[in-house]
Amino acid sequence: MAKELMGRGRVTLFPLLHMWPDTYGVAAYTSTGDFGSTAVVAYIPIPEVPDIHWLDVAARHTAGAMSAANWVLCTGWSSLTVPKPGSLTLEDVEWHLEVDARADAVGDKGSAFMYGHSEVYTGRLTFIDGVETDERGRKSLIVTETLMKQAAELLPVGAGA
Helix, strand or coil: CCCEEEEEEEEEEEEEEEECCCEEEEEEEEEECHHHCEEEEEECCCCCCCCCCHHHHHHHHCCCCCCHHHHHHHHHHHHHHCCCCCCEEEEEEEEEEEEEEEEECCCHHHCCCECCECEEEEEEEEEEEEEEECCCCCEEEEECHHHHHHHHCCCCCCCCC
């Protein structure tokens, strides 16, 4: 079974060109944990749009001493601090992450923090209204379709697969 994280808070969404020359997805950045020490840099699942495998994208973009985890952290954090046109920030939303990968930040001079985070989780982020349990005790997510649709609308016209 895949690892999952759930949280509530501010989520920044932005279109991301992740496969050259024309494959876009919608990326999400948020944080969780004590004082936001855990970053979540994810993608919004959109039918017909390839998933964003963050550490693979980072490996294609890093050079020198920068780690893939730090590149992912930089991309997510930058989306909040310097939002690009077409970005959207949602305040106080509930989310669920199906984790693809986890990596540690590699800070300067032996620090274990980068951009205020000690670790980053990547994967598939879904906006939810909660979790319901059926009569057999099985749990399922109640997906917020309105926010998922709003996120998909951030894709540039004609972008995707």
